Amino acid sequence: AQRVTQPEKLLSVFKGAPVELKCNYSYSGSPELFWYVQYSRQRLQLLLRHISRESIKGFTADLNKGETSFHLKKPFAQEEDSAMYYCALSNAGGTSYGKLTFGQGTILTVHP
Amino acid sequence: NAGVTQTPKFQVLKTGQSMTLQCAQDMNHEYMSWYRQDPGMGLRLIHYSVGAGITDQGEVPNGYNVSRSTTEDFPLRLLSAAPSQTSVYFCASSRDSISGNTIYFGEGSWLTVV
Secondary structure (H helix, E strand, O other): OEEOOOOEEEEEOOOOEEEEEOEEEEOOOEEEEEEEOOEEEEEEEEEEOOOOOOOOOOEEEEEEEEEEEEEEOOOOOOHOOOEEEEEEEEEEOOOOOOOOEEEOOOEEEEEE | OOOEEEEEEEEOOOOOOEEEEEEEEOOOOOOOEEEEEEEEEEEEEHHHHHHHHEEOOOOOOOOOEEOOOOOOOEEEEOOOOOHHHOEEEEEEEOOOOOOOOOOOEOEEEEEEEO
C-alpha cells in the first residue's frame, strides 16, 4: 500500500530563515510526487511536482528515491509562505485515475 | 472561469439526516473525485469518477454515495449522516485520468453532524 508521511504537524520559522518541510513515502511502483499548498481561506492548489523540476515561489523539492523522500525547501522564508502544505503521491505512468495519497499536512508559520 | 464549484460551503446536519454536496466543473474534465480532510489525517479519497456514468470507490467510501450523470456534475450524497462524517469535503477534477495532469480543487464544504 502507498503511504505518505509528513512528520511535522507544525513548523515555525522566522522571516528570512531557511525552511524545509519533510515528506517521506512508501510505494512499490514508480511514484509521482507533488506538493500542494492551502493558504488561509483558499482552496488547495498545486505548488510543484517532481517531474517538472521547477522552482515555484522560491520553493524546490527533489525526489530522492534512495531515501524515499521529497522534502520541500526554501532558502529564505517569507511571511506569505504561511500555509498548510501537503505532500501527495500518485502512480507514475499510465492511468492513475487521478488518485492522490496525501500526507497528514504541515502547518508552516513564518514569523516577522 | 469558475473552475470547480462546491455547494454548500457550510452545513450542519442532525444524525440520521441525509444531504447532497454538489460539485460542478466547467473545464470539461473527465476525471472528478471527492476527498475528506480531517485533522492529522490529511485528505482521503472517498469516491472518484473517470467519466460520465463511471464511478468507483476510494479509500473511505462507506456512508457515501455518488453518481456521474453528466461530465460537469459529481454530487456526493450522505445517506444517513453520522458524527464521524463531520469533516471538510473537497471536490477535485482533472482533464483525464492520466498521471501528471494537474488536479484542481474546489473551495471545500464544511460539514458538521450533531
